[in-house]
Amino acid sequence: MFYNFQSGHITKAQPTYDMIILGASGFTGKHVIRETLKFLNIPSSPLKNFAIAGRNTSKLSQALQWASCPNPPPEIPILTADTTDPASLRHLASRTKIILNCVGPFRLYGEPVVEACVDSGCDYLDICGEPEFMERMEVKYHDKAVENGSLVVSACGFDSIPAELGWMFNSRQWMPPAIFSKVEAYISLESDKRIVGNLGTYESAVLSMAYCRN
Numbered sequence: 019m020f021y022n023f024q025s026g027h028i029t030k031a032q033p034t035y036d037m038i039i040l041g042a043s044g045f046t047g048k049h050v051i052r053e054t055l056k057f058l059n060i061p062s063s064p065l066k067n068f069a070i071a072g073r074n075t076s077k078l079s080q081a082l083q084w085a086s087c088p089n090p091p092p093e094i095p096i097l098t099a100d101t102t103d104p105a106s107l108r109h110l111a112s113r114t115k116i117i118l119n120c121v122g123p124f125r126l127y128g129e130p131v132v133e134a135c136v137d138s139g140c141d142y143l144d145i146c147g148e149p150e151f152m153e154r155m156e157v158k159y160h161d162k163a164v165e166n167g168s169l170v171v172s173a174c175g176f177d178s179i180p181a182e183l184g185w186m187f188n189s190r191q192w193m194p195p196a197i198f199s200k201v202e203a204y205i206s207l208e209s210d211k212r213i214v215g216n217l218g219t220y221e222s223a224v225l226s227m228a229y230c231r232n
């Protein structure tokens with residue numbers, strides 16, 4: 019925070035980073051770094067810089083190397099933060115416009131990250147596919163997020179975006195426009211190779227089902 023002597027107002031310091039990817043060393047985090055790098059150094063891109071963060075700097079550095087391959091890794095800052103250490107999360111939130119959170123299961127690790135973002139007024143984005151977590155965060159942090167100008171956006175992963183696009187496409191085919199009370203989406207995966215899933219995602223899916231209210 020900065021104190022403005024002329025106006026007498028306390029204002030927020032300009033954040034150092036456009037975005038911090040938290041949990042960037044994970045299976046999904048590595049892919050998020052790879053996609054993010056495609057938007058760096060492009061004049062039309064709003065992304066001018068970003069940092070990666072997590073609890074293990076050597077794993078983060080390996081992830082950056084993997085994501086940059088075959089090019090040498092660019093100079094992206096590597097920051098330390100652990101979801102069990104609220105001060106480290108507050109520090110991240112104070113330095114960026116948005117935290118893109120890849121640390122899951124969100125039911126176990128997500129809340130402190132949302133809380134740090136909402137407290138500091140920075141935006142929060144995640145790839146969560148766990149409805150109970152999303153609903154709980156909305157109930158608990160909505161008012162404070164509005165007060166502090168923090169956007170909290172969940173469900174920006176593969177689980178959600180294609181389904182959302184399918185729903186939008188479907189809803190535009192109806193004349194007159196229809197209002198749905200329920201939409202069911204299915205996905206079928208085909209591959210010549212074996213389809214594998216990562217343990218973090220599997221654990222999140224199991225927890226998500228376990229806490230489904232339906």
Ligand SMILES: NC(=O)c1ccc[n+]([C@@H]2O[C@H](COP(=O)([O-])OP(=O)(O)OC[C@H]3O[C@@H](n4cnc5c(N)ncnc54)[C@H](OP(=O)(O)O)[C@@H]3O)[C@@H](O)[C@H]2O)c1
Nearest residue numbers: 041043044045046100101121122175176177216218219222
């Ligand atoms: N909605 C979707 O379509 C979609 C798609 C993919 C993934 N996801 C979700 O994304 C989440 C991650 O999945 P994943 O398969 O990438 O898991 P993962 O490979 O196990 O990665 C988990 C990441 O979280 C970090 N982490 C764990 N505990 C932490 C802590 N206390 N503090 C800071 N960082 C911590 C890990 O760091 P270390 O490297 O130090 O262990 C790692 O970087 C899951 O919840 C999954 O369901 C959603």
